[in-house]
Amino acid sequence: MTFTMNSRDYMQYVKLVCKKIADSKDYISEIDAATGDGDHWVNMNMGFEAIAASAEEFSEMRLSEMFKQIGKKFISVVGGSSGVLYGSAYIEAAKLSANLEVLDETSLCTILEGMVNAIMMRGNAKPGDKTMIDAIYPAVQTYKLGLQEKTDLTMLLPAVKQAAIDGAEATKNMTAVKGRAYYQADKGIHHIDPGAVTMSYQICILMDYLIGKLEA
Ligand code: ADP
Ligand code: MG
Secondary structure (H helix, E strand, O other), X not given: OEOOEOHHHHHHHHXXXXXXXXXXXXXXXXXXXXXXXXXXXXXXXXXXXXXXXXXXXXXXXXXXXXXHHHHXXXXXXXXXXXXXXXXXXXXXXXXXXXOOOOEOHHHHHHHHHHHHHXXXXXXXXXXXXXXXXXXXXXXXXXXHHHHHOOOOHHHHHHHHHHHHHHHHHHHHHOOOOOXXXXXXXXXXXXXXXXXXXXXXXXXXXXXXXXXXXXXX
């Protein structure tokens, strides 16, 4: 079983994320009110709406150009840490996809790994710091290991999804060392990190999309 993903597919995935974020307004705002300054949903929603609004145009681009334009939207449209961090991740994806016509399981893994590395570098944070990294990092590790072990994608893609969900959930027990939750007396302990939740949504939707595209 394998898959390929082109720019049109990727923008279809982005539209699904846009819908999921829009539908999660109350929950994300509520959890961000507990640990952050309450604007994470607004930031993510603004970013994905702007990108989804360009879906037709971006679908026609080569992968690398599409990733670059997505990154530029995040940086120009979204305020807050998430705009810069997602922007850096997508600019890195653009660099890593130069010359690629489509994504396959190997190149997608390389790109996702590059994206998480860009986020860690830009925000000077690491796994365990109670951020969005805690959802994407374990997902990418699971993906990478699964490819090395030649795990069937019908098993691997759901495992990647689960790693992101578990990673976001695990932020409940973490103490914030970056971002606004750090400035709170309890450093956000017992509260899930909103950025990790929205990141886990994206990984889950991406994996579900790819599971739907798997073919022998
Ligand atoms: P801001 O923190 O500027 O208000 P947002 O509210 O949009 O930006 O995003 C908050 C989320 O960003 C947090 O929940 C956390 O997951 C993530 N985040 C904050 N700082 C960092 C960092 N240095 N590295 C990685 N992720 C971070
Ligand atoms: Mg905020």
